[in-house]
Amino acid sequence: MDKTAIKRFAVTAKRNLLVSIRSYLTFHYLVTDTNLPNLTNNIIENGSQRRTLTNQETTDFKEFLDEMEILMRDYNYSEALSQLIEKAAFTWFNWVAVVRYMELHNYLPIQMRLLSSERDGKSEPDALTDIYDVIETLDLDTHYLAEIEDSLQSRADKDNSRYQYLLKQQINQLALILPSAFDSISGTVSALLPNNLLQKNGLISDLVNSDIADQDWDDIEIIGWLFQYYNSELKERVGGLKNHNVSKNELPVVTQLFTPKWIVQYMLQNSLGNEYLSQYPATQLVNNWEYYLGHEKPLIAANETQELEQIKIIDPACGSGHILLEAFEMLYQMYQEQGYSAREIPQLILKYNLFGLDIDQRSVQITQLALLLKVLEKQPRFLRRQREPIVFNVYEFKDAKKSISQEALELIANVTEFDAINEVMTTFEDAKQFGTLIMAAPILVFGT
Structure with missing residues (x-):
């Protein structure tokens, strides 16, 4: 396994993906580094700029705005925006890496390549070329495909939008079978999938044209190494625990x-x-x-x-x-x-x-x-x-952030269980910080 090639791809792809998502938010959703646009029905406006979103884009963007509002209770605007971008980037990086592994081993239910082509010299993914052959398998909406064809002018824009839709539907299909490993694509993750995936510095292009040899994808450990190297620059920048205090997020x-x-x-x-x-x-x-x-x-x-x-x-x-x-x-x-x-x-x-x-x-x-x-x-x-x-x-591990009121306790538990519930809440108050260091005392099992 060529770990140098794997690291080079992971580090470069992360940088490019973060830039791509931020650019897509700016040009498609009018999100700037300092403020969010106003959303009215399907119309977004920011200053003199104005765009009309599709119904699905509007739904996704509303969820993005809701998540921003929640995060901004604890973080400033820039920090909240960066957190959502980084979360979406990592999720798409993981999913695409796994789909790459699947397509090279012919595991995908569509039984063709989604990210690349089996034909020498062909850059367009086979599933995009033959998109109408996978309509039933991926439950593609032909009316939506027709809308893309009619509403966009250039062939590049049409292909970019069709490919976004194709990739999202593939993840949706996998989510039906493996809901804990894949999420159904909607909301923020859907909104933050950039449209330059197949272009230079796009995630799919970076992966398919990387120096990672096909045989390196025969070892499942490649997924772990990609994860390790994806975080390598951040780890170097933050430093170690001996050097300074480290935030819970880091x-x-x-x-x-x-x-x-x-x-x-x-x-x-x-x-x-x-x-x-x-x-x-x-x-x-x-x-x-x-x-x-x-x-x-x-x-x-x-x-x-x-x-x-x-x-x-x-x-x-x-x-x-x-x-x-x-x-x-x-x-x-x-x-x-x-x-x-x-x-x-x-x-x-x-x-x-x-x-x-x-x-x-x-x-x-x-x-x-x-x-x-x-x-x-x-x-x-x-x-x-x-x-x-x-x-x-x-x-x-998740922090037990919210206290339970006496009224709520009385609805969900017997009086003999109150102390145990409160003990669990206290013990796991900073679970994300202490993780395996938590010494949780044995507690009673509800209903016994």
Whole structure:
């Protein structure tokens, strides 16, 4: 894997994407560095400038304005705007990287490339060229496509708008199946997708024309490395904890560490592996555990688990999901050895075995996406046949900001539970700052 090429792309793409989103906000939505436009029905105005938005654009932009209003309760205008731009940029960067992985492995339900072309020398993505072939698969609105064709003048503008719509619909389709890894495209994330994706310095163009070799996309770890390098400049700029105080918003980046694969394997082989070996002494899997120490006695306390589904693994600071991915691979082999159907194993692992936490919402997102790719590695046609939503047990630490009134407590709990609820609220008041350092006392379970 050429990590130099991966870093070069991640750093350059981030810079270009942030500039593209800010420019798109300025020229399409009349958002400046100092103020927001006025929105009346579908009309936006800022000074002498005036634009008419489509109905969907109006809906998306209203949500953007609402989010700005909420953020500006705690931050000034510039800080609030930067936060929304950075959040949207990271989300689109992640989604596009995962779609790139999918298209190169033919995992996408449309069964053609969305970001690039299989035809040598062709720069336009195959899905854009053959957009009318994917109308049913992506639930494209032909009336909207006709509106784009009729309302815009240049071919470039038409293609840019059609491609924006195409990419959003692909994410919407994935969101139906994997709602915890993908969000249905609407509101701020939709509004902040720039229209220069296929042009020079556009996100798709940067990715497809990068120096990252196609074979580097054979390793799921590339998603973690992209995440690591995407934040590298910010991490260098902020510095370390020893140098100065770090804000809560910057803490995830400063404390981010990528655990080497051999350390991950060492930890899991001598914990998960040892637990499995204690249950199934005749297993042949141990022969493949390079870092297993061959303990005469159990390395971890004896467990009462009798079935694989009862094994629980949690990474409370999951980062890009490196540990959970390796655990998935080991568990998959364990289920296989015990005779489980290959078709049911991935969902059993996600439902019963793997759990993750992190103080960084971006880490939660990237871990879920990486686990999705792990599932697709085992079942390439998973997205084409899956109809029920799949949920990953990977969650974000969140601050307990709002106090609960006595009246609200009386509505949701018994008087014997009041103290426990208040204790939880107090304990997690600064959850995003302390994360795994929180020492939460055992509490009663409601209804018991």
